[in-house]
Amino acid sequence: MAHPHHRALHAPPAARGPLLPSRCGAEVHPATPHRGHPLQKEQHPMSHEPLHPATRSREGFVGQLFAGKLRWDLVRAFPEQDAEERRQGDAVIAEVEQFLAAHVDPDEIERTGRIPPELREALRSRGYYKLQVEQALGGRGLSMLNTFRVIEAVMSVCLPVGYTLAIHSGLGAGAIIEAVQDGPLKDYVRGRVADGVISGWADTEPIGASVRRASTTAVPTEDGTAYVLNGEKVFIGNGSIADLLNVTATLQEGGREQISLFFVETSSPGFHVRAEHGLMGLRGLPIAALGFENVRVPKERMLAMAQEHWRNTPLLEPLSALGRMYIIVAASLALSKKCLQWSRGFLHRRLAQGRRLGDFDEIQRQVSATAAEVFAMESVARWSLTGVTADTLPLRWFEQVAAKNIASLTCARIADRTMSLLAAEGYETAESKAARGTTPVPLERTLRDARAFRVAGGVDFLVDHKAAREGLFSLYYPSASHAAELESPPAPLPVEEHLSPRNREHLQHTAREVHRLAKRSLDLSRRYPDAGVLYARQRTLILMNQLCNELFTMSVTLAHAAALASRGQPQADALADVYCTAARYRLEDLWRQADADAEPDFAGVSERWLSGDTLDFLLSDVLIRR
Ligand SMILES: Cc1cc2nc3c(=O)[nH]c(=O)nc-3n(C[C@H](O)[C@H](O)[C@H](O)COP(=O)(O)OP(=O)(O)OC[C@H]3O[C@@H](n4cnc5c(N)ncnc54)[C@H](O)[C@@H]3O)c2cc1C
Numbered sequence: 001m002a003h004p005h006h007r008a009l010h011a012p013p014a015a016r017g018p019l020l021p022s023r024c025g026a027e028v029h030p031a032t033p034h035r036g037h038p039l040q041k042e043q044h045p046m047s048h049e050p051l052h053p054a055t056r057s058r059e060g061f062v063g064q065l066f067a068g069k070l071r072w073d074l075v076r077a078f079p080e081q082d083a084e085e086r087r088q089g090d091a092v093i094a095e096v097e098q099f100l101a102a103h104v105d106p107d108e109i110e111r112t113g114r115i116p117p118e119l120r121e122a123l124r125s126r127g128y129y130k131l132q133v134e135q136a137l138g139g140r141g142l143s144m145l146n147t148f149r150v151i152e153a154v155m156s157v158c159l160p161v162g163y164t165l166a167i168h169s170g171l172g173a174g175a176i177i178e179a180v181q182d183g184p185l186k187d188y189v190r191g192r193v194a195d196g197v198i199s200g201w202a203d204t205e206p207i208g209a210s211v212r213r214a215s216t217t218a219v220p221t222e223d224g225t226a227y228v229l230n231g232e233k234v235f236i237g238n239g240s241i242a243d244l245l246n247v248t249a250t251l252q253e254g255g256r257e258q259i260s261l262f263f264v265e266t267s268s269p270g271f272h273v274r275a276e277h278g279l280m281g282l283r284g285l286p287i288a289a290l291g292f293e294n295v296r297v298p299k300e301r302m303l304a305m306a307q308e309h310w311r312n313t314p315l316l317e318p319l320s321a322l323g324r325m326y327i328i329v330a331a332s333l334a335l336s337k338k339c340l341q342w343s344r345g346f347l348h349r350r351l352a353q354g355r356r357l358g359d360f361d362e363i364q365r366q367v368s369a370t371a372a373e374v375f376a377m378e379s380v381a382r383w384s385l386t387g388v389t390a391d392t393l394p395l396r397w398f399e400q401v402a403a404k405n406i407a408s409l410t411c412a413r414i415a416d417r418t419m420s421l422l423a424a425e426g427y428e429t430a431e432s433k434a435a436r437g438t439t440p441v442p443l444e445r446t447l448r449d450a451r452a453f454r455v456a457g458g459v460d461f462l463v464d465h466k467a468a469r470e471g472l473f474s475l476y477y478p479s480a481s482h483a484a485e486l487e488s489p490p491a492p493l494p495v496e497e498h499l500s501p502r503n504r505e506h507l508q509h510t511a512r513e514v515h516r517l518a519k520r521s522l523d524l525s526r527r528y529p530d531a532g533v534l535y536a537r538q539r540t541l542i543l544m545n546q547l548c549n550e551l552f553t554m555s556v557t558l559a560h561a562a563a564l565a566s567r568g569q570p571q572a573d574a575l576a577d578v579y580c581t582a583a584r585y586r587l588e589d590l591w592r593q594a595d596a597d598a599e600p601d602f603a604g605v606s607e608r609w610l611s612g613d614t615l616d617f618l619l620s621d622v623l624i625r626r
């Protein structure tokens with residue numbers, strides 16, 4: 001049976017309207033209702049070429065945005081989930097809802113800090129650790145979007161339970177099957193997935209996740225039949241409950257060094273859980289520090305690769321970006337939607353000066369900002385996942401990379417805003433509220449939980465820096481083949497009939513800003529011919545990536561609103577307007593920072609604090625043990 005991720009959901013030709021020329025020379029379809037697969041051959045003639053994912057992802061919407069083109073023709077018929085596929089997802093969500101109501105007490109998991117083993121086994125026996133696994137292996141056979149939807153639903157009831165499913169589905173052994181070549185290793189992984197193993201991804205080490213070279217080592221045995229692993233990993237999700245782990249380690253063999261990936265059975269002698277981490281949030285998530293002492297791994301359980309680092313192998317990076325969709329983006333959406341709902345409940349209950357709180361100007365702005373941000377995040381998630389299969393995943397790679405920061409930072413804003421809205425009742429624990437008979441909304445827990453997403457999978461500013469280097473600027477170094485196209489201003493986009501006048505203006509503005517960003521990237525690459533010199537100016541890259549993320553989000557939010565309006569649902573237009581208005585203020589601020597030519601002496605202040613005592617007066621009256 002075909003792997004579900006390979007199912008192509010091509011829209012039948014009859015569903016497409018007459019073709020219009022676009023300013024980019026590509027065929028454009030009018031915004032007629034568009035169902036099914038957005039990644040069609042007409043739009044991406046090379047989509048089945050066996051290219052490196054980075055090359056293919058440049059054909060996608062964000063890849064084109066890096067080149068200065070807002071390809072409205074790609075997004076305007078915003079994809080809708082295929083009806084049959086949606087029914088499958090709805091059915092599993094309904095089933096999961098019943099299961100969670102009967103078996104999961106999120107407050108108890110928060111209080112005890114553990115997911116009971118019986119619950120874990122119940123999740124396993126019902127196949128919730130096999131959401132996207134093909135049915136031939138006993139899995140649910142869900143599409144990527146349905147896997148995401150089910151995980152989001154579980155997270156909305158109990159975040160740590162959803163998180164353990166997400167880590168397994170997103171980064172576990174089954175998640176990376178597509179990157180394993182046919183042969184004994186693939187057969188072994190498939191067999192273990194069929195057995196129902198729980199797994200995770202063990203990469204981070206005490207020295208820091210951003211260090212490229214793993215200090216965990218893999219050394220071939222003398223007889224050449226195995227590798228021996230030694231080292232330590234920290235913050236490994238599912239680490240203390242996993243049967244099988246994908247472990248990164250530095251292999252030295254034949255005078256060559258490779259950072260490779262090993263499939264390690266946790267029953268192997270020498271593997272041990274050193275400790276479970278206690279975290280600020282996500283209480284109950286099994287996350288652990290792990291030790292590897294002479295752990296023997298059969299030779300065929302190393303991922304064969306020609307590259308020096310697993311990150312450079314085709315598909316592994318796109319698959320790990322997909323993993324972050326399940327882990328970070330689904331979680332951010334789940335918590336944000338709950339904040340939106342709690343805001344409504346609170347505002348229904350509370351009055352100020354004898355008036356409904358919801359009648360006040362500032363409150364209306366805050367509530368609409370949260371509603372608009374939820375819609376924008378959903379637009380990013382849907383665009384990044386709808387109709388995507390393993391074959392077409394690279395076309396959404398840059399989108400999925402961007403989604404991590406877009407979602408986690410938006411969720412942090414929403415949780416913080418909701419905290420101010422609910423005021424003291426927001427800051428109070430759910431337990432305390434329940435004890436005094438007030439609605440026990442666990443908002444303070446959400447604020448603690450949400451902070452994890454800006455760290456897990458990479459600290460946000462470091463993710464921005466890496467994404468700018470590997471995404472945006474990979475198009476400008478060593479040289480930009482499209483440089484000449486950027487010399488003249490972009491032609492305006494065709495008027496979008498399904499957007500309000502305000503949103504049409506936002507769209508034209510976004511297109512101009514996309515061009516401005518590309519032109520700035522080109523100018524920077526010319527000013528700094530040595531890419532390393534530009535990359536050392538970290539803030540510049542971070543700002544450029546944040547600009548990209550804002551422009552991507554604005555584009556898909558407008559496209560989603562236009563598509564819904566074309567399907568008779570005009571309500572999202574106002575949400576898109578609220579979102580874009582706020583995003584434009586952020587854009588202005590980002591540009592102001594990017595344009596600044598005279599700056600404070602950051603290096604000097606930092607150095608004075610770190611290397612001397614001239615700034616120690618800052619600590620006056622604070623009693624710190626030295
Ligand atoms: C809830 C949670 C779940 C997790 N799950 C997993 C998991 O399942 N598997 C796994 O392997 N890991 C996991 N992690 C680890 C996570 O991926 C790392 O914590 C994250 O990538 C940050 O790495 P670090 O904590 O080692 O910080 P470091 O990388 O050590 O960074 C420390 C600080 O230095 C900064 N920094 C580092 N390098 C640079 C640089 N070049 N320039 C400027 N600043 C820099 C960072 O931004 C940060 O502020 C998890 C973490 C959390 C919180």
